[in-house]
Amino acid sequence: MDSSSATAGVSTRREATRQKLYEAAVTLIAEQGFSATTVDEIAERAGVAKGTVYYNFASKSVLFEELLRHGVGLLTASLREAAEATARAGGGKVDALDAMIRAGLVFIDRYPAFTQLYVAELWRTNRAWQSTLMVVRQEAVAVVEGVLREGVESGEFSEEIDVPLTASALVGMVLVAALDWQSFQPERSLDDVHAALSRLLQGRVSGRSG
Numbered sequence: 414m415d416s417s418s419a420t421a422g423v424s425t426r427r428e429a430t431r432q433k434l435y436e437a438a439v440t441l442i443a444e445q446g447f448s449a450t451t452v453d454e455i456a457e458r459a460g461v462a463k464g465t466v467y468y469n470f471a472s473k474s475v476l477f478e479e480l481l482r483h484g485v486g487l488l489t490a491s492l493r494e495a496a497e498a499t500a501r502a503g504g505g506k507v508d509a510l511d512a513m514i515r516a517g518l519v520f521i522d523r524y525p526a527f528t529q530l531y532v533a534e535l536w537r538t539n540r541a542w543q544s545t546l547m548v549v550r551q552e553a554v555a556v557v558e559g560v561l562r563e564g565v566e567s568g569e570f571s572e573e574i575d576v577p578l579t580a581s582a583l584v585g586m587v588l589v590a591a592l593d594w595q596s597f598q599p600e601r602s603l604d605d606v607h608a609a610l611s612r613l614l615q616g617r618v619s620g621r622s623g
Contacts, residue, residue, distance in 0.1 A: 431469050433459040435480050443526035447477060478542035481534065484527045485549040491516045492556045506564030511614055513557060514587055515607045521591040522603055532588055554580050586610065 437458035441450045452473050456463045470476035495516035499509040521528045534546055557580040564570035587610065594606045 427469070430459075430461060430465060431479075433461065434466060434469060434476060435483055438476055438480055439484070439524075439527045439530060442477070443529055447473075474541050478545050480527075481531065481542060481546050482549050484524065484531065485546075485553055487524075488517070488520050489549070489553040489556060491520050492553060496556065496560050506560050506567065506569045507615065509560045510557070510583065511611050513560070514583070514610050514614060515603075517584070517587040518591055518603055518607055518610075521588070521595075525592075525595055528588065528592065532592065554584050557583055583614075586613070 434455060437455045438450070441454055441458055450473070452466050453463055455473070455476070456466050459466075466476065470479060492513045495512040496509045499512045504512070531546075534540065534542075535550070537543070540546070554577075558576050561570060561574060561576045561580055565572055565574060565576065590606065590610060594601055
């Protein structure tokens with residue numbers, strides 16, 4: 414094995430370990446809160462030694478900060494891919510927003526514990542990772558803003574649309590609706606929830622009545 418292959422192997426193993434730690438941390442913190450969750454518990458849940466946690470992250474706070482960055486990064490990537498796939502298929506900007514709504518729902522359905530933590534942390538202002546959270550949140554919202562701006566420029570959307578606020582509202586709509594779905598209406602399917610939000614999008618953002 415050459416040095417580049419060895420390095421790649423180490424990197425892959427470390428990423429797999431970090432993923433285990435992310436999953437363990439998000440589950441435990443969702444169950445019992447950040448303060449009550451210990452590094453020992455995270456290590457035990459992940460199936461690794463306590464020292465492995467500190468080898469990958471300087472502290473529990475750093476682990477949680479990186480968890481937020483990692484999770485929102487995945488969400489941002491899924492939103493961007495939904496918009497780009499719609500463009501490749503020749504769809505319009507409303508179609509792109511609709512695809513992004515579905516991508517958001519799919520993400521939340523796959524990572525419900527992370528979504529609960531993310532929404533809860535948005536309301537807290539005394540955390541060490543608050544500035545990081547605001548940065549990664551804006552990265553996700555910026556993807557939606559980009560589609561809205563392109564829609565305004567192409568004439569598909571009204572120039573009166575407040576792009577930053579509308580983008581935040583759309584992201585918030587998906588987050589809150591999805592959490593409500595999972596907590597209070599779990600019998601609904603993802604397709605059902607998407608259809609309801611899609612109708613809202615079609616009528617309010619695009620101005621279509623059909």
